[in-house]
Amino acid sequence: MRSRIVIVGGGFGGLRAARALKRARADVTLLDRRNFHLFQPLLYQVATGELSPANIASPLRLLLRHHRNCTVLMSDVRDFDVTRQVVLTDKSEVPFDYLILACGASHSYFGHDEWEPHAPGLKTIEQATEIRRRILTSFEEAERENNPLRQRALLTFAVIGAGPTGVEMAGAISEIARHTLRHDFRRIDPADARVTLIEAGSRVLSSFPDDLSQRAAEALHRLEVELLLDTLVTHVASDHLILKSAEQSEKLETRTVIWAAGVAASSLVGKLAGETGATVDKSGRIQVDERLNVPGNGNVFVIGDAACCLDRSGEPLPGMAPVAMQQGQYAARAIRARMRSRPVDEPFVYRNRGSMAVIGRYHAIAVIGKRHLSGFPAWLVWGLIHLREITQFQNRLMVMMQWAWTFFSRRRCARLITGEDSRKIPLDSSGENA
Amino acid sequence: MRSRIVIVGGGFGGLRAARALKRARADVTLLDRRNFHLFQPLLYQVATGELSPANIASPLRLLLRHHRNCTVLMSDVRDFDVTRQVVLTDKSEVPFDYLILACGASHSYFGHDEWEPHAPGLKTIEQATEIRRRILTSFEEAERENNPLRQRALLTFAVIGAGPTGVEMAGAISEIARHTLRHDFRRIDPADARVTLIEAGSRVLSSFPDDLSQRAAEALHRLEVELLLDTLVTHVASDHLILKSAEQSEKLETRTVIWAAGVAASSLVGKLAGETGATVDKSGRIQVDERLNVPGNGNVFVIGDAACCLDRSGEPLPGMAPVAMQQGQYAARAIRARMRSRPVDEPFVYRNRGSMAVIGRYHAIAVIGKRHLSGFPAWLVWGLIHLREITQFQNRLMVMMQWAWTFFSRRRCARLITGEDSRKIPLDSSGENA
Numbered sequence: 001m002r003s004r005i006v007i008v009g010g011g012f013g014g015l016r017a018a019r020a021l022k023r024a025r026a027d028v029t030l031l032d033r034r035n036f037h038l039f040q041p042l043l044y045q046v047a048t049g050e051l052s053p054a055n056i057a058s059p060l061r062l063l064l065r066h067h068r069n070c071t072v073l074m075s076d077v078r079d080f081d082v083t084r085q086v087v088l089t090d091k092s093e094v095p096f097d098y099l100i101l102a103c104g105a106s107h108s109y110f111g112h113d114e115w116e117p118h119a120p121g122l123k124t125i126e127q128a129t130e131i132r133r134r135i136l137t138s139f140e141e142a143e144r145e146n147n148p149l150r151q152r153a154l155l156t157f158a159v160i161g162a163g164p165t166g167v168e169m170a171g172a173i174s175e176i177a178r179h180t181l182r183h184d185f186r187r188i189d190p191a192d193a194r195v196t197l198i199e200a201g202s203r204v205l206s207s208f209p210d211d212l213s214q215r216a217a218e219a220l221h222r223l224e225v226e227l228l229l230d231t232l233v234t235h236v237a238s239d240h241l242i243l244k245s246a247e248q249s250e251k252l253e254t255r256t257v258i259w260a261a262g263v264a265a266s267s268l269v270g271k272l273a274g275e276t277g278a279t280v281d282k283s284g285r286i287q288v289d290e291r292l293n294v295p296g297n298g299n300v301f302v303i304g305d306a307a308c309c310l311d312r313s314g315e316p317l318p319g320m321a322p323v324a325m326q327q328g329q330y331a332a333r334a335i336r337a338r339m340r341s342r343p344v345d346e347p348f349v350y351r352n353r354g355s356m357a358v359i360g361r362y363h364a365i366a367v368i369g370k371r372h373l374s375g376f377p378a379w380l381v382w383g384l385i386h387l388r389e390i391t392q393f394q395n396r397l398m399v400m401m402q403w404a405w406t407f408f409s410r411r412r413c414a415r416l417i418t419g420e421d422s423r424k425i426p427l428d429s430s431g432e433n434a
Numbered sequence: 435m436r437s438r439i440v441i442v443g444g445g446f447g448g449l450r451a452a453r454a455l456k457r458a459r460a461d462v463t464l465l466d467r468r469n470f471h472l473f474q475p476l477l478y479q480v481a482t483g484e485l486s487p488a489n490i491a492s493p494l495r496l497l498l499r500h501h502r503n504c505t506v507l508m509s510d511v512r513d514f515d516v517t518r519q520v521v522l523t524d525k526s527e528v529p530f531d532y533l534i535l536a537c538g539a540s541h542s543y544f545g546h547d548e549w550e551p552h553a554p555g556l557k558t559i560e561q562a563t564e565i566r567r568r569i570l571t572s573f574e575e576a577e578r579e580n581n582p583l584r585q586r587a588l589l590t591f592a593v594i595g596a597g598p599t600g601v602e603m604a605g606a607i608s609e610i611a612r613h614t615l616r617h618d619f620r621r622i623d624p625a626d627a628r629v630t631l632i633e634a635g636s637r638v639l640s641s642f643p644d645d646l647s648q649r650a651a652e653a654l655h656r657l658e659v660e661l662l663l664d665t666l667v668t669h670v671a672s673d674h675l676i677l678k679s680a681e682q683s684e685k686l687e688t689r690t691v692i693w694a695a696g697v698a699a700s701s702l703v704g705k706l707a708g709e710t711g712a713t714v715d716k717s718g719r720i721q722v723d724e725r726l727n728v729p730g731n732g733n734v735f736v737i738g739d740a741a742c743c744l745d746r747s748g749e750p751l752p753g754m755a756p757v758a759m760q761q762g763q764y765a766a767r768a769i770r771a772r773m774r775s776r777p778v779d780e781p782f783v784y785r786n787r788g789s790m791a792v793i794g795r796y797h798a799i800a801v802i803g804k805r806h807l808s809g810f811p812a813w814l815v816w817g818l819i820h821l822r823e824i825t826q827f828q829n830r831l832m833v834m835m836q837w838a839w840t841f842f843s844r845r846r847c848a849r850l851i852t853g854e855d856s857r858k859i860p861l862d863s864s865g866e867n868a
Contacts, residue, residue, distance in 0.1 A: 035574060052488040053848075054849075059850075071621070092578070140508040415493045
């Protein structure tokens with residue numbers, strides 16, 4: 001009988017695993033709640049109106065249409081039964097001989113889940129269009145507002161967390177205010193907008209070397225992003241934040257807050273941990289062994305943001321697409337070897353080809369091998385690499401054109417306010433405090 | 435003092451009026467609930483995953499950024515006070531000397547508003563992405579379904595109303611099933627899908643001449659669309675329709691129904707009619723005089739789908755973009771003349787340059803002057819005209835590329851299932867009846 005391989009999640013890790021199993025004599029089933037693979041590194045460009053959702057999302061079926069051994073099922077996975085070797089979905093049980101859990105991560109509000117409605121994170125297409133809606137609506141509301149204090153609050157944008165996503169978002173919002181919307185309003189000057197980037201640590205992009213952090217901070221300064229370092233957020237409400245630094249506690253009146261701070265593994269990971277007795281780290285990720293297995297379960301792999309996998313120096317690997325993809329590739333190879341009863345000898349080793357973050361339109365920082373790049377050269381490298389990567393999933397020409405258009409015209413094609421306001425408290429009533 | 439001109443609605447009519455007032459020595463205010471102008475003739479391509487919302491929607495501010503006399507306010511208009519000459523919005527009162535009402539139309543369910551959740555119409559971006567979600571989800575559900583009867587219902591699509599929108603939708607759904615999704619599923623064959631187009635009248639596209647109706651019906655037949663003429667829909671539920679023809683009453687099991695039948699003027703039109711004592715026709719449109727004024731109110735114009743405007747033969751003009759645009763142009767000219775106390779002499783006359791409808795990928799019908807075109811030549815004319823028209827608002831290259839891509843690859847770039855299911859009844863439970 002052919003082995004049954006079930007992959008949960010069609011992100012970078014899961015999709016790579018499914019593709020690497022193309023010629024395996026097995027029945028592969030890929031389960032995902034969504035019908036598309038999302039190119040998450042460019043999600044911030046959807047949130048800021050530069051790209052459309054369809055530019056960075058590709059139907060999983062389309063990507064796997066020529067993988068005849070692979071069935072894609074749009075399913076909500078609810079639980080696992082490792083003894084009976086089945087995955088439980090909303091509709092049925094899916095039996096497996098090998099399981100790859102690649103369900104990714106969501107945001108952590110450090111115990112303050114009540115903040116989420118006021119400060120959405122950026123993990124899904126819906127969150128991206130919601131953030132886009134909020135940013136654009138704030139300018140619209142400001143144009144209509146006569147009270148200068150409320151107008152000020154509407155034109156104040158706060159991004160919490162100065163990791164790559166936070167820096168990208170803050171840079172892009174400032175760019176929108178100072179360039180994209182320049183001639184569009186009659187009663188306000190969008191360039192008056194205040195964009196603050198709030199970070200609990202002492203520097204931006206702390207996963208990068210010191211000198212690049214410094215460069216990034218300078219670039220943010222040139223973009224007129226206000227950087228609040230060593231600053232904690234102690235309260236998030238619909239119309240203000242409370243910030244706390246060593247010197248003082250401060251109230252920041254703002255209507256648009258973006259959460260780019262904490263990451264937590266999805267709740268599914270907890271289900272598998274409970275089922276297998278695996279250890280989880282403080283972010284809820286499953287501690288895997290050097291073969292990416294849940295200890296004691298040689299047929300269960302956990303990869304990507306769902307896994308806590310230590311590198312040779314004992315540090316956990318970062319939650320990045322290249323890590324997930326290499327792990328997906330490894331898991332697929334390990335399963336194929338085991339199917340031939342030849343277990344893989346060498347443990348998983350992450351080959352670090354570098355990392356980068358973009359700040360505004362022309363600026364990025366990058367570590368490639370031992371080289372530190374910043375400014376326009378880094379931005380070019382960033383653009384070329386992302387263009388190469390996204391075309392594994394997407395129509396290269398479309399993305400290139402959209403970028404070229406935004407670049408030269410500074411226009412943003414996807415500046416649409418769509419959908420309903422997801423906040424419970426309407427802007428009008430909460431304005432009374434301002 | 436400068437005259438104050440208020441335009442309600444940024445569709446084809448309202449936007450054209452605002453643009454035609456560019457050099458008027460007046461303060462123009464354009465009020466719209468949305469921040470974008472929608473190129474509605476291509477909305478069905480969003481509903482069928484061919485174009486992204488941003489391809490057919492352009493920010494009103496961007497379109498009017500160089501119109502220094504024009505202020506765009508994103509506002510929900512609630513009512514009018516014609517005596518005090520103010521428009522009442524959700525936030526404030528906007529005073530006017532001249533008013534142009536161009537708020538368009540929505541769908542009419544002929545007194546059965548309870549059908550709407552089961553059979554959405556196609557007027558807004560949200561409706562288009564919701565219809566796209568339903569069509570794609572049906573295929574996904576069918577792939578997971580083991581019960582053949584339910585699978586059959588999931589693969590049955592019903593479009594109600596065989597006007598241009600209905601014909602476009604039915605043709606495109608059939609195209610998706612038989613070409614786009616061809617290699618994408620493992621358990622179902624999408625080509626088994628049944629696409630029905632239900633029409634109460636005796637022919638499709640009844641606003642066109644007989645011979646072209648006939649051609650359109652033949653083209654639909656080749657696309658394997660099942661045409662049910664002289665058939666009334668007497669009930670719409672979450673999982674079936676009841677159809678009634680001269681011979682029989684029939685139950686059609688389907689999970690995806692699209693409403694393309696009735697049109698009703700927006701409720702705002704009723705407010706203005708009540709305020710001015712104007713007559714409304716059976717679709718709720720205001721009967722305007724030959725100068726597009728509400729009788730007795732020389733400073734209030736109603737244009738586009740909100741107006742019932744008779745042509746020389748006494749027939750009401752159809753609800754089409756060219757009518758609205760010519761009316762917008764006329765209203766702007768009339769207001770400019772009146773501001774100079776030189777009222778316009780000639781009444782509004784619609785210059786009919788033709789009309790067309792598209793059926794599938796290569797086929798259209800068109801009436802241009804006295805010429806009747808059908809098939810590929812008509813489709814080419816349709817494509818060129820729409821390309822020319824949309825580029826008044828959009829980036830020509832982007833739309834051309836997207837079309838070329840879909841045309842040659844038969845892929846559809848925007849096949850995303852996003853957002854929440856807007857139906858109250860979950861598919862799973864309602865499936866019990868099937």
